Amino acid sequence: SYELTQPPSVSVSPGQTAIITCSGDKLGDKYVWWYQQKPGQSPVRVNYQNSKRPSGIPGRFSGSNSGNTATLTISGTQAVDEADYYCQAWDSSTTVFGTGTKVIVL
Amino acid sequence: QVQLVQSGAEMKKPGSSVKVSCKDSGGTFSGYTFYWVRQAPGQGLEWMGGIIPILGSANYAQNFQGRVTITADKSTTTVHMDLTSLRFEDTATYFCARGMGWNHPFEPWGQGTLVTVSS
Numbered sequence: 001s002y003e004l005t006q007p008p009s010v011s012v013s014p015g016q017t018a019i020i021t022c023s024g025d026k027l028g029d030k031y032v033w034w035y036q037q038k039p040g041q042s043p044v045r046v047n048y049q050n051s052k053r054p055s056g057i058p059g060r061f062s063g064s065n066s067g068n069t070a071t072l073t074i075s076g077t078q079a080v081d082e083a084d085y086y087c088q089a090w091d092s093s094t095t096v097f098g099t100g101t102k103v104i105v106l
Numbered sequence: 107q108v109q110l111v112q113s114g115a116e117m118k119k120p121g122s123s124v125k126v127s128c129k130d131s132g133g134t135f136s137g138y139t140f141y142w143v144r145q146a147p148g149q150g151l152e153w154m155g156g157i158i159p160i161l162g163s164a165n166y167a168q169n170f171q172g173r174v175t176i177t178a179d180k181s182t183t184t185v186h187m188d189l190t191s192l193r194f195e196d197t198a199t200y201f202c203a204r205g206m207g208w209n210h211p212f213e214p215w216g217q218g219t220l221v222t223v224s225s
Contacts, residue, residue: 001168033211035151042201042215043151086151090209093165097143097151 002091004098011104018074022087022098025068032070033088034063036081043086047072079105108132110202110216117222123190126219128202135183136160139207142176142187145218146198154200157185158207192223 004024012018022032035043047063048054060075070089074081082105087098113127128140141156155166159178166174175188185202200219203212 031209035212037151042218043212044215045211045213088151088211093208094167095141095153097153100150 002089002094002096004087004089004096006085006087006098006101008099009102009104011106012074012077013106014079015076018077018081018103020072020074020085020087020101020103022070022072022089023068024070024089024098027068027070027089028066030065030089030091032063032065034061034072035086035088036083037086038083046085074103077103077105081105108134108204108214110204110214112200112202112216112219115220115222117224118192120192120194120223120225122192123188124192124221126187126189126200126202126221128185128187128216130183130185130204135178135180139205140176140178140185141203141205141212142174143201143203143212143215144198145201146195149198151201154187156205159185189221192221194223197221197223 004022006022010018034047036046037043046061062073064071085101109131111129116124118124139156139158142154144152153167154170155176157164157176157178159180164176173190177186202216205212
């Protein structure tokens with residue numbers, strides 16, 4: 001079965017850039033979605049696939065995907081961005097989530 | 107505003123079954139795909155399966171084949187998830203989510219339903 005691997009945690013200082021990776025075989029050939037989940041809450045999508053950023057997604061979140069690695073970048077990280085982040089990709093008619101990364105804002 | 111409202115927390119014994127419901131209050135049931143995702147305490151997200159209500163067809167993750175059944179009631183715009191032969195390790199929060207199908211994100215998500223399996 002298809003697997004997506006993320007680092008367990010990423011630490012970042014306020015105002016700096018956080019980079020979260022998601023690795024999977026030929027992941028660059030797939031659409032990758034990213035979700036933010038805060039404690040006790042449901043996941044919320046934080047990236048988009050074209051230039052049309054949906055309302056509700058702050059401009060500091062951006063994504064890229066190439067080769068075997070997708071990346072979620074949080075520019076100018078704020079304290080409110082401290083959360084767990086999960087990548088998601090589709091493989092045939094099924095979907096899989098990454099292992100999750102905890103972003104710690106120091 | 108689209109909202110998915112799930113049924114309340116459940117306490118079940120090993121070997122029993124649980125049914126969790128998810129009502130699409132937005133009234134735009136048709137044309138979407140609905141999914142179930144679970145999250146064990148302190149763990150990550152695990153996709154269980156999905157259903158296209160207008161077709162009535164469901165597909166399931168291999169890990170849950172034979173134990174999970176996802177159904178949809180168009181008259182009440184509600185999706186149900188039945189999980190049988192419950193084990194202690196099925197203790198988790200179960201989320202429903204809506205999407206546009208293959209390659210599209212899950213959005214929105216329900217509030218989650220905690221299912222506890224305990225003797």
